[in-house]
Amino acid sequence: MINKECSSIDEAVGTIGSGASIMIGGFGTAGMPDDLVDGLIRRDVTNLTIISNNAGNGETGVAALIKAGRVSKIICSFPRQADSHHFDSAWRAGTIELELVPQGNLAARIDAAGSGLGGIFTPTGFGTSLAEGKEVRRIDGKDYVLEMPIRADFALIKAYRGDRWGNLVYRKTARNFGPIMAMAACCTIAQVEEVVPLGVLDPENVVTPGIFVNRVVTTGSMQAGGAPQ
Template sequence: MIDKTVADAAAAVADIHDGATVMIGGFGTAGMPDALIDALIEQGARELTIINNNAGNGDSGLAALIRHKRVRRMVCSFPRQSDSQHFDTAYKAGEIELELVPQGNLAARIHAAGSGLGAIFTPTGFGTQLAEGKETREIDGRHYVLELPLHADFALIKADRGDRWGNLVYRKTARNFGPLMAMAARCAIVQVREVVALGELDPEAVVTPGIFVQRVVAVDSAQALDRSAA
């Protein structure tokens, strides 16, 4: 019997190792898997490479992971905003590296990894510092930059509901990078509001098929709010 559910967030992230590359879903706080990140902080893995849209907000979630000095390198498209103080402090102190990737390129490179592509050509970044040292090519009169896929050892994702096979549906814009990251990681770990019985999810509404998911953990929404307020 296929059953990808695990008992709790701690068990779900227990084997994330030092130096791992971890994709974390979310657009700001929308779709951020806070319970899994909190469990990763407690677990203690260090020297992580994190791939995310931004570099944390406020004091919780990804920002807390950075504050606890667990992140060695950030790959993101939007590292700075008004409440990115923990990333700012670590970066200015030379404690964290940054690879800046335009948002469309970030999504395309993650998608390339999940689709098994060796590389992609994109016009975004051509003629800028982001293209320095990279192969460029002119195709049909337009200039492109060669970008490599972004793979990960693990992906931490938040979905709305899932079943024991790992099929997932998302809530509105909380979907963002989650489906792509599930495809691009060796092990996709998903925090859901509810695990439902097989057959309760409309197949037409399933966004991420279970073939791309390895672990599913149900997180009580009230408990998640308590953690974020702590």
């Protein structure tokens, strides 16, 4: 019998080692898999490359990981925010490398990796400093920049419900990067509010098919209507 459900957060993140590249879902705190990140912090791993939309908000999730000194590089679209003080400090101290990627290119590059594409030609960023040194091509009279896929060793995502085969549904705008990050990592780990029996999730409404998910773990602290603060 296939059962992707892990009995604990620590078990779910138990194979992540130092130097790993890790996609972490979430847009701000919506969809941020805080419990998995906390589990990662409990492991004594360092020199991580993080791919996430933001460079942490407040004290939880990616912010806590940066505060703990575990991140050597972050690939993101919007690091600078009112509550990104842990990233700001690390960046000013020169202890973290930043690769800034326009948000849609970040999504498209992750999607490309998960879809097996060798790269994408995107109009976003053409003629700007973020496209410097990159191959460009004019297609049907419009200019495009070649952007490469972004893959990762692991993806940590948060979904609403899952089953033992790894099928997932999300909640509202917490979906954000979850479905595409799930496709682009060698090992995708989903924290869900509830693991339900096979067949409970409406097959017409499964958002992430289980083929993209390796491990599912329940987080008791999550409640409908609000992520843990």
